[in-house]
Amino acid sequence: MFTASTTTKSNQRRDQIAQRDQETVMLSRVAGSLYWMSRNLERSENIARLLDVNFQLLLDFGSVSDETLKDHWVPVLRAAGEENLFFQLYATADSRSVMEFMTFRSENPNSVISCINSARENARHVRDQISQAMWQVLNDAYLFLKDADQESIWEGDTSAFYDQIKKYSYSFQGLTESTFSRNEGYEFIQFGKFIERADKTARIVDIKYHILLPKVTDVGGALDAAQWHAVLRSVTALEAYRRYHVAEIVPWKVVEFLMFSESFPRSIRYCVEEVHELVQRISGAQPGHYLNEGQRRFGKFLQDLRFATKEEVLRQGLHQFLQHVLSELAAIADNVFDTFMYHPPIDMVAEIRLHQQERQQQQIGA
């Protein structure tokens, strides 16, 4: 049940919003749609890249057995969280089946097509909020996938196809920067993007944790180098990494870079910093203050991340550490969603009764 009086929390928040920008009154539903729009588009981009890179990586292996293929693709499915669904629909995990499943199957909520459709559907709910150009990019992506001829994609230039999907996301981000006002809506868009990005980087590193060597100082073989090369490319980090570490691809340095880089915009640390900043802005909380317990906990998580070292991570276990990152991200996403984007559904029966009673009382009064 809602009350007409606003809480101190929201008054505070409204004052803060008023200072920043006069125009903003944002429906919770709209905030939610902006968030999911942005998050789903970011996801489609990451999945497209992950598929493309892994497809190309296989080419380095030369001829491969079915078992190798499976070992190669199953972690990709696991990173998307859709391993079970896949094996309900397909008998074997090979390039074609995984790529079809992760690109075109609408039964798979994490396929590229599902993510693009969902991004567009959310955008449709907030057509009045986003610029025409932003909408058009999402609509183009939707029409592109709807009309895509799968056969010719497999036979033709597969990478060009995934490049196109990534380009929609890049254009959208560029247009968000250049055509979307820096208001509350912008923060929800960014929040969705960075949550998703941090999540995917963590999952992509997690795919390969099992090929990490036992000691930080050990050096692997050529195939391992190719694998880590692919990991970097999966998050478009190859060039940035090289500039930082000058050419040499050392497994632990890759992991360290993707987890802790302060400057690379897809590293976990960078994304978590952004998420934290956005949570503070969305909440209207002063630095060092938190709106609720969940947000305080996330602040603490950021501190831990800032001061963590790779040795500590190794002691704890990389997989465990990454799982911890994922659960903290999920917790803060839920927290912000519940606090700002979600209102419980209206109880129509109770509402109807209430207003009918009020009307009767008024009539008696008159």
Place this chain on the structure above:
Amino acid sequence: MLLKDYETGDFFDEMFTADGNVRPHYRRVAEEFGDITREEYRNKQAAVELSFMRGGVTFTVYNDSQGTERIFPFDCVPRVIPVEEWEVLEKGLIQRITALNLFLHDIYHEQKILKDKVIPAHYVLSAKHFRREFMNFSVPKNIYAHICGTDLIRDKGGSYLVLEDNLRCPSGASYMLENRSALKRAFPDIFSAGVRPVEGYPQALLKGMQHVAPANFAGDDHPNVVLLTPGVYNSAYFEHAFLARQMGIPIVEGRDLVVRDFKVYMRTTAGLVRVDVIYRRIDDDFIDPSVFRPDSILGVPGLVNAARAGNVCLANSIGTGVADDKVMYYFVPKIIKYYLGEDPILNNVDTFLASEASDKSYILDNLAKLVVKSANEAGGYGMLMGPWAAQEEIEEFRKNIIANPRNFIAQPPISLSRHPTWCEEGFEGRHIDLRPYILYGEKITVTPGGLTRVALRKGSLVVNSSQGGGSKDTWVLHNKA
């Protein structure tokens, strides 16, 4: 050369006179489309359609599980209205909406027009959209129909006639605006003809909404105006989002609003925020389940209470549908005379009421020659086109008319004017109508032009988008041709 073999047929043609000369106000348009090649035209047409598809200028097809979105077919040849004709139309429309508004005020208050027996009282009291709940309630600034879309047609002699008034939630204004911008992109040169702009519509609409806000509105500098939509699955959702964006106001669904203490609030990220004016695109029946249909999940319980308490203004008002009941249409000339003491500037189509004994027998005897319409249907539904109908269909209507005469009117079929329209290989004449948009705010304004709808099927007189209709950009020229 494509207009060379164009045939006007036995109809009033908008572009050509009966002896084949281009009417002066079409000179620039006829030059352009007379010179164009098939290929050029097709390329331009394809570019326009692509831009509509990409821009999502679409409507949702109902009863289609795929949620298919289609574009509203657009024909590039603009319909041109000479300024001297427009001035008459404008006056006639303002006269009509003024009288209808006075009528609405009257029937929800003293009901003088009924007491004076200008209109038999039972017609009003039995009207489906007459809302007793709003008796003796004064709407802000006494404006009932803030937005009105009146359908006009031209007969064989070229005279404009009113076909129907839409005073509930008339749609299509977004297509008027999108059509203009599409044509400007596709054929920029033809605008040298000097065309009056339509782009002021959203701003004028917003001003009209702000005009009717409660005096002690809750917004900071200006009233909080929102657009209430049934949601993204409504066929007109594109238009709702489009207009909200153009006006810079939030688009809300029923579930975003809640009524407390007779005040309406929207549920925002910063808690509940008061709403002053609602441009609602949900019909009366669905708008408040605590008063009207209790099964509506689109509406907002308590909205009627809040409106009655004067804490929120709904545009259009609840209960305006009584004035666009097709039986009431018959009385509009009398309504104009009664309230304004003037003769109507725009005439009605001759109309017979099935509920009047003499008219009824005429209708039943001549079903095969008449167009029969249900009193409260829209979108070209519930209609019998006698001369083109199958015998069973006629008999079906006969039964229904006898069973419920109040629900039917009949009119002689009007041979709508035609307009050169692209048809596969070249230009052919197709029937058109015109829906201008009238805004009742501080004063009454009519956006110059409106939406011209065109029946794309050969010989068809039905222009509705749901039944094979398309649309055209509609021009009113700055100067006399």
